[in-house]
Amino acid sequence: MKGFRTPKDVVFGIGALEYLKQVNGEKAFIVSDKVMKDIGSVDKVASFLKEAGLSTEEFCEVMPDPDRDVVEKGAKKMQSFAPDWIVALGGGSSIDAAKAMWYFYEYPDITWETVFTAPPALRNKAKLIAIATTSGTGSEVTCASVVTNKLGKVHFKEVIATPEILSDIAIVDPELMASMPPKVTAATGMDALTHAIESYTSIATTVVDQALAVSAINNTFKYLPKAYADGRNLVAREAMASASMMAAMAFTNSFLGIVHALAHQLGTEFGVPHGAANSLMLPYVINYNSIACADAYAEIAEALNLDFEDDKDGTNKLIEAIFELQNDIGLASNLKDYGITETQFNAAVDTLSQNSMNDITVHCNPRVPSIDDMKTLYTKAFSGEL
Numbered sequence: 001m002k003g004f005r006t007p008k009d010v011v012f013g014i015g016a017l018e019y020l021k022q023v024n025g026e027k028a029f030i031v032s033d034k035v036m037k038d039i040g041s042v043d044k045v046a047s048f049l050k051e052a053g054l055s056t057e058e059f060c061e062v063m064p065d066p067d068r069d070v071v072e073k074g075a076k077k078m079q080s081f082a083p084d085w086i087v088a089l090g091g092g093s094s095i096d097a098a099k100a101m102w103y104f105y106e107y108p109d110i111t112w113e114t115v116f117t118a119p120p121a122l123r124n125k126a127k128l129i130a131i132a133t134t135s136g137t138g139s140e141v142t143c144a145s146v147v148t149n150k151l152g153k154v155h156f157k158e159v160i161a162t163p164e165i166l167s168d169i170a171i172v173d174p175e176l177m178a179s180m181p182p183k184v185t186a187a188t189g190m191d192a193l194t195h196a197i198e199s200y201t202s203i204a205t206t207v208v209d210q211a212l213a214v215s216a217i218n219n220t221f222k223y224l225p226k227a228y229a230d231g232r233n234l235v236a237r238e239a240m241a242s243a244s245m246m247a248a249m250a251f252t253n254s255f256l257g258i259v260h261a262l263a264h265q266l267g268t269e270f271g272v273p274h275g276a277a278n279s280l281m282l283p284y285v286i287n288y289n290s291i292a293c294a295d296a297y298a299e300i301a302e303a304l305n306l307d308f309e310d311d312k313d314g315t316n317k318l319i320e321a322i323f324e325l326q327n328d329i330g331l332a333s334n335l336k337d338y339g340i341t342e343t344q345f346n347a348a349v350d351t352l353s354q355n356s357m358n359d360i361t362v363h364c365n366p367r368v369p370s371i372d373d374m375k376t377l378y379t380k381a382f383s384g385e386l
């Protein structure tokens, strides 16, 4: 038996942000970052909420790849304001931080261990509105929150995974994404593509997940270069916003694969942005996984109208198309181009490989990896040779 979970209300399209004017409630706590504050998006959200009769408070200190400290800091401010709505505005970082703060607001004495291993029920004090400003993670419609653990010398990402953490209202308004600089557009767009491909080939996928995933893949190949070339192109922004949302709806039900397991470590160790790290690892993992699911990759190649002869050839054509897409949007296809030296790489690769095996996303990968496999994949991605 398979299920499909998604937020109760998903509001989508140009102007969707105005939905905030209809929210019923008293107090809204906005969680965002400095960039969104500086460009006026936080003020716009606050003014719509005020129009709906809510008073607002803001916490705009979330940084990319949020850690436990920022979550605890935001939660303290949330506790003193006592909102009935939490309004997360941003990319995956702000939305994930808000989701994690939600636990510490509802349960001030909860431990991180409980949040990760046995997250209790939410909505005793507040509900969540998640407003996406990137077209990548799709965190506004997912059952996950990713928090970076910086307690030890080696930093790593931990995931709160539970349907409890789904937003009550997800808002996806492409106009909010028009301000994304090309680099962020490129990286977050490749995150969406990775979600879709990993969902399509997950061992837990369903026909529903695959239908969403394949639409997301088509949109990304067609519109990501256009959104990258001209961020004001709202047709391209809308297509990428829907790609990101559909890919996330798919993967939150089917789960992901080892592209994410490998990429998470590159983010925490070397600071490679999440989407760029996924983009980097994706072709190498497709090549590695193809022994298990070349037929699925060939189906994707067919949906993209690529010319190929058999499943293996279809897989290779898909890999070539991904390298071409990366090139079109200025993303590196090897780790060296992110400024990582051979000495740095050699010093880190064993720990990265070990930690990647502990990542939750390993479990639904179509091929069961070993630590040695992970090391080989990192080594290939470092040199750029398949």
Ligand SMILES: NC(=O)c1ccc[n+]([C@@H]2O[C@H](COP(=O)([O-])OP(=O)(O)OC[C@H]3O[C@@H](n4cnc5c(N)ncnc54)[C@H](O)[C@@H]3O)[C@@H](O)[C@H]2O)c1
Pocket (backbone or CB within 6 Å): 033, 034, 035, 036, 063, 064, 065, 066, 090, 091, 092, 093, 094, 096, 133, 134, 136, 137, 138, 139, 142, 143, 144, 145, 146, 157, 176, 177, 178, 179, 180, 181, 184, 188, 191, 274, 275
């Ligand atoms: N919860 C999930 O389901 C899920 C899934 C995948 C990844 N993640 C996590 O999400 C995080 C990455 O999120 P992301 O890729 O969306 O990026 P992000 O939220 O880290 O944002 C990246 C940068 O872009 C800026 N930015 C965002 N929107 C902008 C806009 N409209 N205009 C101008 N600048 C803008 C931000 O201020 C930030 O500096 C990672 O921590 C990753 O692990 C979560």
Ligand SMILES: [Fe+2]
Pocket (backbone or CB within 6 Å): 137, 191, 195, 260, 274, 278
């Ligand atoms: Fe992702």
